Amino acid sequence: MARLDRLPPGQHLREDWPILHYGEVQDTVLPEWRFRITGLVDAEKTLTFDEFSALPRTEVLSDIHCVTSWSKFDNLWEGVSTSVIKDLAVIRPEARFVTIHAAGGFTTNLPVDEFFKEDCLFASRHNGEIMDIEHGYPLRLVAPALYFWKSAKWVTGVEFVAIDTPGFWERNGYHNHGDPWKEERYSR
Ligand SMILES: Nc1nc2c(c(=O)[nH]1)N[C@H]1C(S)=C(S)[C@@H](COP(=O)(O)O)O[C@H]1N2
Ligand SMILES: [Mo]
Secondary structure (H helix, E strand, C coil), X not given: XXXXXXXXXXXXXXXXXXXXXXXXXXXCCHXXXXXXXXXXXXXXXXXXXXXXXXXXXEEEEEEEECCCCEEEEEEEEEEEEHHHHHHHCCECCCCCEEEEEEHHHCEEEEEHHHHCCCCCEEEEEECCEECCHHHCCCCEEEXXXXXXXXXXXXXXXXXXECCCCCCHHHHCCECCCCCXXXXXXXXX
């Protein structure tokens, strides 16, 4: 595929990797870290870091598209596919949306269908190396089909809900959905 065919409208390419987030970098004490599956599931579940690390792992190559207009091609992410969540909990049919929770109170929301897309994963490594804390270690979501603000850093859990609840950036002017190919950048 030609490089430009991969660049959504209004985006430009970058080779470096900017660090962007609201508030403080979240330093995680691994023995205290937990991953919680809550909301519309048959039984809520809590995993320790060791338990999460023992889940089947996957690699995904994808492009980053940040709403501030930079894109970065060919990121090799390694981690746990979001589909593994389905093996850990029975998700009720009423669950239409997922709220991703992150350390420090950050949240973001996406439809379950997009959350379970094949290229969507919880990553802890990038381009063959352990991810920097500034980029979300020990765990970040990577949802390549949506603008990068949906890819929450320092993830601590997922909550399945029936009614869509706008997350942090979605409450602060960003589009609720965020498809880069439709330029769903800001709400108004
Ligand atoms: N926990 C948390 N995750 C976050 C954010 C944040 O403020 N807090 N910002 C998002 C935004 S707006 C962007 S552009 C990307 C940036 O990720 P990077 O710093 O690894 O490039 O993280 C996303 N994930
Ligand atoms: Mo962003």
